[in-house]
Amino acid sequence: MRSFYFLFCFLCVAVNAKISKTAEDRLRERQEAVKDLPSGLTTPELIKYWGYPVEEHWVQTEDGYILGLHRIPHGKDQTPGGDRPVVYLQHALITSSALWSFGPPKKSLAYILADQGYDVWMGNSRGNPYSKNHTYLEPCSTSRCKEFWDFDWHEGGMYDVTAGIDYALSYTGQDSVYYCGHSMGTTQYFVMLSMRPEYNEKIKIGAVLAPPVYMSHATNFIFEIAQWAGGIENIYHLFGQYEFLPHYDVISWIGDALCGDDHPFTNTLCMNIGFLLLGFNPGQLNGTMIPTYLDHVPESSSTRTFAHYAQLHLSKNFEAYDFGETGNILHYHQSTPPVYDLSKVTAPTAIFKGDADDLVSLIDVDILVNHLPNVVFDHLVEIDGWTHTDYVLSMDADVLVYDYVVDVFSKH
Template identity: 40%
Template sequence: MNYKSQQMNIAIWTICVVAQIRFTSGSFRQNFPNIINGISDSQLTMPKLITTHNYPEETHEVRTADGYRLTIHRIPYSPGQFGRDDKPVVLLIHGLLGSSADWVIAGPQKGLAFVLSDAGYDVWLGNSRGNTYSRRHEYLTTNDNDFWNFSWHEMGVYDLPAIIDHVLAASNQRSLYYVGHSMGCTMFFVLTSNLPHYNSKIRIMFGFAPAAFNSHIRNNLFRIATFSKVGVEADRLYNSNFFSRNWIQDRLFQRFCHKDGPMQIICSSILFMLGGYNSTQLNTTLVPMIMSNFPAGSSLKSWVHYGQEMRSGRFRQYDHGRELNSKYYGTTEPPDYNLTAITAAVSLHISDGDSLIPYEDVTKLYRALPNAIGLFKVPLSTFGHFDFLWGLDAKHLLYDLIIGLMEKY
C-alpha cells in the first residue's frame, strides 16, 4: 500500500468510527459484553473454515480476461453424501468488503453454504478482485495503483464471466443457481445487462439486500461516499485499496480487540458501522471469527462508485468526469445499465432493519427488471444487512424459502 493509500484508509476508518461510536456506547456495551474475544484463535483460512466441520473443500484459481487471478472455493457434497456429477450447482457471491468466508462463518446448519450442501447442491463460493483471496495479477502487484483501478463494474464484466464459465465447465453443467449479497447482486446486474448471453446460464438469481439504486441509503459510511469528486486527478487518487487487511491491522485487532481490550468498543464499531446496529440476530460468539475475515478489502473506486449512484439516483457506469467520460464512453455522462436486457429469473429479498438497502430503492429495481418473480421481505423487522449472512434465524426466515424456490426452477 503506498503512502497516499494509507492516508486515505486511515482517514476513512477514523471518520467512520468517530461518526458511529455513539451507537456503540451505553446499551450496546451492556447488551453485548466482551464482544471481541479470542480473535487470534479464530484466524482460519477459508479451506479450514470448511474442512474443520468435516465437509470436503476444493480450491480453484480463475483467471480473468484482464489478468486478475481469483481464488474460488467449492463444497462438492455434504459429509455422508456420495459425490454425483449431476448435482445442481449454486454460486454464492459476497458483498463489498466481503469474501467467500462470509457464507461459512456461521457454521453447519446456519451458514448458507453448508445449508445448501446438506440440501444436495454443489456449492461454489466466489471471490472478487482485490479481496483477501484474490489479490494477484498476471503482471501487477497490489503496490501498483493500476491494480486497484476498478470498481464493481469490472467485477461484473470480467470476474463473474470467468467464475461462471469455470464453475460450469468444472461441474459439467450448463446453468447454475446464483445467490448474491449486496454488491454480489450489483455485479450480477452489471454482467447480465452488459453480456446478455449469460442470462441463459442462470436458472434463477437470488438477490439478498440487492444493491443497484442507492438514493435512500441511511448508513453513515456510505453517505460519506457522496462527497467524492470526479475528474482526472480524482480518478487517479481513487486507484487505491479500501479496508484491505494487512499484518499491521491484524496485529492491532489482536492487541486491542480481545476480551477487556482497551479499545474494544471501537473494534466492534468497525463491524457494526458497516451494516447497522438494530439487529437482534447477531450470535456474539461469532464476532471474533467475523472480525478475522471481514472486512476482506476491495478497491476505493467500488465505494466511490456507490457514492456516485447515491448522488445521481441512477444505476449507471462509473463517472470519471466529463473529460474522461468522453474518452471512455463517447458521452460526457456515464451510460445507464440496461436492466431490460436481464431476462434471467430474479428473486429479490430485503429487510426493514437494513440501513444500507432500503425498500424504496429495491422497489425501483424490482419494477425495472423484466423477469423478477417476487420481492420478498424477511418477516422480522430487526433483520439487518449482515443477518442475510450470519443471522441466528436466517435459515428459518430466509434460506428455507430460497431452497423451496430453487426446487421450482
C-alpha cells in the first residue's frame, strides 16, 4: 500500500506540479546565478566561488576531537577589520557548514549575515569530513575505530559547540555570539545550555530552525522503525560499520551526471526524487542546485546519533542516550537516562516551525516552548507545506525565514 502511495505521489508531482509565474521568475534568476557553478567544491571553495573571504580554523574539544571551523569575517564588498558581532551557525545531522553557504549569496544565510555586518563562524560536528580527526583515536569506518564513533548529539552539545563558540570569542575578543542552528544544531544548543548553563551568558539570542527535541508526534516513515533503532544499531555494528551515512564519490557523480540543467530529462527524475525524500513542496526546490547539494549530503555521523533521535520518539522525553540499565549506571550513576532540564535554558530563544515538518511536528514544538523560560519569538513559517529541509534548500527561505532571523538578531 505504501509503495503504491509513493508511486502515486511521484506521478502526481511529475505530471501535475504547478509553479506560479512569480516562482518561475525566482527559479530563472537562481538558475542563472548558478549555471557555471563547478562540481566537487569544498565549503571553503564554495565561499570563495561566491566572492567572499573565508578562513579555516581548527579547535580541539575537551575529549580530543579536532574540529574544523569555517569563517566569513566580513561581507563581499566590505572593508576588512573592525569589530563585528559574531554569529555562530551549527548544521543539521549528516550535513556540514556547506548547509549555510550553498549559494547564491542572496539565498544562503551565511552570506546574508556577512553582508549585514556580522562576523560569521560555522561549526562542523565531530565525524563529518571537516571534523574527522582526533588527538589519538583513528577515524576509520569499521569496528577497529569504534571508539572514535562513540558519540551522538549529546557530545556535540557538550563539547563541539562549546569549543567552537569559545574559540570564536577568544579569537575575536568578544564575549557573546548570536546563534543559529538547524535541526541537530538546535538539539545541541539545548544540550549545551541545559547541561552547561554558564553558556547562556555567551548567547545574545538563539534562533532555532526546526528543533528536534520532543519527537513523539513525528510522522516521518523513518520512525516506523524507531522501535528497532537499537537493534539496527547493533546489526550495523555486527557488520563492522560504525560510521553512519558517509559521503561517497559516486553520489557526487550521480548528481553531476544526471541532475542539473545540463540533463533536462533525467533532472526531472532528480527533482521528483528530491520531492519524495525532502518533502512535497513543488516550486521550492531548485533542481539546478541538486548536483551541489549531492556534493555535500550526506556527510557522515555516528550510528548512535540516529538511534538517540529514535529514542526520543519512543520515550516522549528530551533525555540523554539510553545505554541500558547497567550502562546507565556506569555513565549517569542511575538506572535510567537523565532528562535534560530545559528550565536552565535562559538565553533568549527564537523558535521557527513549519506546518509540514514530519520530523518536528507543531505539537512537539509547542511542548518545547512550554518548557522554555525565555522564548522571545515563536514563528510559524508563513506558507503551506513548509518541510524540515526547506529552511536551507527552499528558494524562498530568505524571505520566509532568514529575514526574520536577521530581524530578531538586530533587536538583541
